Amino acid sequence: xxxxxxxxxxxxxxxxxSRFLRSLGHEVVEAADGRAAxxxxxxxxxxxxxxxxxxxxxxxxxxxxxLRERNPHLPVIAxxxxxxxxKGSLLEDAGALGAVSTLPKPFELAELRRAVDxxxxxxxxxxx
Amino acid sequence: MSRLSLLVLWPPSQEREEFLAAVGxxxxxxxxxxxxxxxxxxxxxxxxxLGPTLSPEEILGVLWRERSKxxxxxxxxxxxxxxxxRLWPLAFGPSxxxxxxxxxxxxxxxxGPLPDVNWILRGLGKIAHDTNNALTAGLTExxxxxxxADDPDRTxxxxxxxxxxxxxxxxxxxxxxxxAYGKASGGS
Numbered sequence: 001x002x003x004x005x006x007x008x009x010x011x012x013x014x015x016x017x018s019r020f021l022r023s024l025g026h027e028v029v030e031a032a033d034g035r036a037a038x039x040x041x042x043x044x045x046x047x048x049x050x051x052x053x054x055x056x057x058x059x060x061x062x063x064x065x066x067l068r069e070r071n072p073h074l075p076v077i078a079x080x081x082x083x084x085x086x087k088g089s090l091l092e093d094a095g096a097l098g099a100v101s102t103l104p105k106p107f108e109l110a111e112l113r114r115a116v117d118x119x120x121x122x123x124x125x126x127x128x
Numbered sequence: 129m130s131r132l133s134l135l136v137l138w139p140p141s142q143e144r145e146e147f148l149a150a151v152g153x154x155x156x157x158x159x160x161x162x163x164x165x166x167x168x169x170x171x172x173x174x175x176x177x178l179g180p181t182l183s184p185e186e187i188l189g190v191l192w193r194e195r196s197k198x199x200x201x202x203x204x205x206x207x208x209x210x211x212x213x214r215l216w217p218l219a220f221g222p223s224x225x226x227x228x229x230x231x232x233x234x235x236x237x238x239x240g241p242l243p244d245v246n247w248i249l250r251g252l253g254k255i256a257h258d259t260n261n262a263l264t265a266g267l268t269e270x271x272x273x274x275x276x277a278d279d280p281d282r283t284x285x286x287x288x289x290x291x292x293x294x295x296x297x298x299x300x301x302x303x304x305x306x307x308a309y310g311k312a313s314g315g316s
Contacts, residue, residue, distance in 0.1 A: 010261045016268030023275065054257060081260035082253075082304070106263035106297050109271045 002047040002120050003027045007037045007063065008079070009055045013105070017050065020109050021116070034058025034066075044071050048119050053080040053094055064097045072098075075119040077112075081105040135201065137162065137190065138179025147179075147206060150213060162186050165193070176201035177215065180208075191218060249310040256303040263300060267293045 004026050008014040011032065018028040029046065031037035035058045037051075049067065053060035060078055067074050078094035082104065095102045101115035117123070136158045138144045148158065159165070162182075176194075178187055187205070194201055204215040270290050277283045 010265065012265035013261055013268070016265050016272065019272055020268060023272070079264075081257040081264070105260040106267050106293070106300075109268060 001025050001027060003029065003045070004116070005029045005031060005037060005046045005049045005051075007031045007034065007049065007055075007060070008052040009033055010052070013052070017112065020112065024113065024116075026116075034060065034063040037063060038066050044074065046074070048075050048077065048116065050077045050079060050116075053078055054082065061093060061097065064094060064099060068098055075100045077101045077103065077115050077119055079103045079105055079107070133157070133174025134177070135159065135174060136177045136179070136206075137165065137182070138177070138206070139181055141179075141181055143181070143208070144179055147208075147213060162190050165190065174201055176203045178203060178205050178218070180206060187218065245310065249307050252303055252307040252310070256300055256307060259296070259300040259303070263293055263297050267297070 004021055006014055006018050006021070006028055007030075008017070009032050014030050014032065018030055021028045033055050034051070037049075038058065044067070049063070051060040051063050060080070064076055064078065067076060076094075076099045078099040078101070080094070080102070100119045103111060103115055134156045136144075136148070136156060137160075138147070138158065139160050144158075148156070176190075178190065182190075191203065194203060203218045205218050207214050207216060267290065270286055270293060274283065274286045274290065277286055
């Protein structure tokens with residue numbers, strides 16, 4: 001079981017992802033924006049962060065930069081509603097900054113699970 | 129992935145054969161008369177190419193029937209112009225009241241300039257982004273429900289909803305691609 005921070009300003013998306021991760025047996029902490037996520041040490045005490053990129057105030061790119069500074073080894077999965085635009089997207093930037101996976105919305109839960117397993121170093125079919 | 133249907137309505141002629149040879153007829157259905165379109169309502173959307181030898185009445189008849197379909201064909205008139213084949217889009221828009229004539233007559237003075245292309249591109253980006261978020265929430269929810277469903281009827285219903293979300297995802301992808309094309313063409 002891993003502790004995962006889910007960061008998305010869209011409550012419906014955030015709660016859906018969290019429900020799925022909990023169904024896999026993970027512990028989930030939610031945050032609605034980057035500022036709240038980076039406040040205190042909470043974000044850094046997790047095993048994995050799943051962050052939206054397009055958020056008001058502190059966006060996902062700033063979150064990734066802050067994490068890289070404090071804990072370069074904490075895996076990050078970047079998600080974005082910017083669509084499957086191949087070049088010049090913020091999602092591409094997130095990948096360049098070290099996100100272990102980038103998922104354009106809307107993604108399938110199977111895709112999300114593969115990305116989570118990869119980030120946590122879990123074998124593909126193994127449940128936590 | 130389902131393929132876009134491509135249908136050619138064109139009475140037999142030498143010109144039709146030359147057109148088909150020019151575009152390659154693989155995966156393309158060819159029919160000879162408007163009557164062949166009867167009863168083809170719920171087959172999904174695609175592209176309908178009309179040959180230039182159809183009469184104006186036949187073309188109007190096809191467009192008139194298509195106007196009421198939930199998923200009408202995207203219809204084009206094929207014409208040879210010099211050495212090139214050109215496709216002219218044909219469609220009935222929504223019906224208008226007579227006041228539209230007066231509004232149109234006053235348009236040059238009253239209407240502002242056309243919206244800036246960059247403004248349209250940014251609008252498309254916002255629509256695509258918000259649509260993708262809504263689809264993520266919906267698709268996630270239905271897939272969570274599918275994981276827990278054990279009744280076959282309920283599973284079938286959920287799978288139908290899931291398929292519709294995937295169709296919408298493809299449409300949202302089109303919006304993103306239009307925006308990407310616009311940006312690549314110099315927009316912002």
